[in-house]
Amino acid sequence: MSAPTTSTGISDEVRELANQEYQYGFVTDLETDVAPRGLNEDIIRLISSKKNEPDWLLEWRLRAYRHWTTLTAPTWQHVTYGPVDYQDIIYYAAPKPKKRVESMDEVDPELREMFDKLGISLGEQERLSGVAVDAIVDSVSVATTFKDKLAEVGVIFCSFSEAVQEHPDLVRQYLGSVVPYNDNFFACLNAAVFTDGSFCYIPKGVRCPMELSTYFRINAADTGQFERTLIIAEEGAYVSYLEGCTAPVRDTNQLHAAVVELVALNDAQIKYSTVQNWYPGDADGNGGVYNFVTKRGMASGRNAKISWTQVETGSSITWKYPGVVLKGDNSVGEFYSVALTARRQQADTGSKMVHIGKNTKSTIISKAISAGHGQNTYRGLVDMRHSAVGARNFTQCDSLLIGKDSGAHTLPYIEVKNQTGQVEHEASTSKIGEEQLLYCRQRGIPEEEAVSMIVNGFCREVFKMLPMEFAVEAQKLLTVSLEGSVG
């Protein structure tokens, strides 16, 4: 997706630049397009000045960096991976156009096969593979049309960098207000070095006239491995935001540490849907993406509502806990998740619901599917503070195991400091029913199709929360991702 920036797969030219002796510092050296490997204050100054950022933002980045140097990477997750060498990463490379190919014939056949299975149109396949055709021009013009339509109602939807230039006051007011720079190791790193992402602002009383998708953002292609998203819904506003796509995304960056912050004021509603399909690594687990994301919403106003819906099928390691801080009275937080781990994928995911306001309500529905050697952990926190009179939570975690080498774990943490709080927790783990499989096969449905049918049925509660088109794609994605994991 972004310019190649890790030790694997970088171009010779980049390598050469990167290996050059560090001589003058990069504060003034604006000529270069690629920072040397590693992280220090100069690199952060370089990023900030390359992006022409205001001083306050540079200061914020530096504070984050200084704090980060005092932290160590967390080890409590139920995942194992080799150490990440943070000094071996290139933190800034000017966005480069994707390597263009002349036709789909030059694209990796395995990738093409997956595109076909997912039913992605040829035009779209070409766009995603970077084929040099008019399709790209089309998508730019589509995006422009959308932008005009949004501008009519006052919705701002642009890249994060653009927002820093065009709407600095909004960015300054809300950046880090939900996920502070010192929140956790990865969020802190992101605060120091993030390069781009999305920004979205829905003014008071406006119902955003369309689903916002990163797909329509012109320069979405190069947001890089440290992405930052900020969405603000003013009083009574509504927005549905779609992140990701079902097409397989290959990336030479192994580490991805994104931050997403949502702010919903009085009576505002934000619906955030994700389909994540980063490269999961090969059958032995090599080469997959580490997806360490911090996502949080602040339901700061009364009756505010924030919903997270996610379908996670990619990445070799996923570590994320989209949560909601329910600060406004009567505010509502929801989390609906399908996480599939196959091959040697590992996922440690769940939700954090923090109840502060009165009569706040949260719902967590988690569906974990483990196949092959996949490991899936649900980790969730329900925290009801003293002030959260009449708060309620309902949590349901269901795990489905396919095959004998997969694993599922459920780790709920519940803290209730209020007598009137109500917490309900249901959990189940089942082997994909031998009985169910036999039943389907007895009726003539071949085994792989039967598995996919049973798994999709298992996830139905979550899929129905997704926007229609996304849901159809997600189902297909699950089917494709499960292929070969039976028998």
Next chain:
Amino acid sequence: MLKIEELHASIEDKEILRGVNLQLKPGEVHAIMGPNGSGKSTLASVLIGREGYLVSGSVTYEGQDLLTLSPEERAAAGVFLAFQHPVEIPGVGNMYFMRTALNSLRRQRGEEELDPVDFLALAQEKMKLVEMDQTFMNRSVNEGFSGGEKKRNEILQMAILEPKLAILDETDSGLDIDALRVVASGVNALRSEGRSMLVITHHQRLLDYIVPDQVHVMTAGRIVRSGGKDLAVELEAHGYTGTQEADAGRLSTAGISR
């Protein structure tokens, strides 16, 4: 149609079927009765290809070796089992399930698939046969169905999939009198020259509705007695133990010791 010879099946060193012999001609309906745990359901399981058994002996179905086929291949060849305990599949719509099943069978047979509209028409027609309400089609497969409703759903699937060999495992158990009549008349409507049935039951009453060509008694993994439909009446009067004794007596008079 179906020829079972010296069929043995064991699970974890426990021999459950101990030499079953049975022959079914096209269009015939045979009943299998016998005490709990005698191996009736196991026989059905082996016939549809459930995994986990060590099997020996032979089963010839329409001239081919049934035991080498996968469960879905057997289904495509026309073998159907109405399960004793139909399983629930949450989140999978009943209508969708049946359409997928029928189309899988049609595909495997090289026939054209039915689109949802055509399928709906077919399903509605068959639903009348078992007096089932449309609402069941919109629910998940068997989820929250009562015992009797599950059994009806099995017969509905049989009506839709039109098998050549139908095995009904205690489809009458747990049915009230009206439901029993409905299920039985559904089954009778499906009786035809080309379709054979193996009806496993504990109740002679079912056989008043579905009159079998033959009745077999299975005890401890073997068919120990076979006869006409009168045998069922006799069993009802004397129980299986009586039969076993009569059996043992007959064997001993014939000079065979076990």
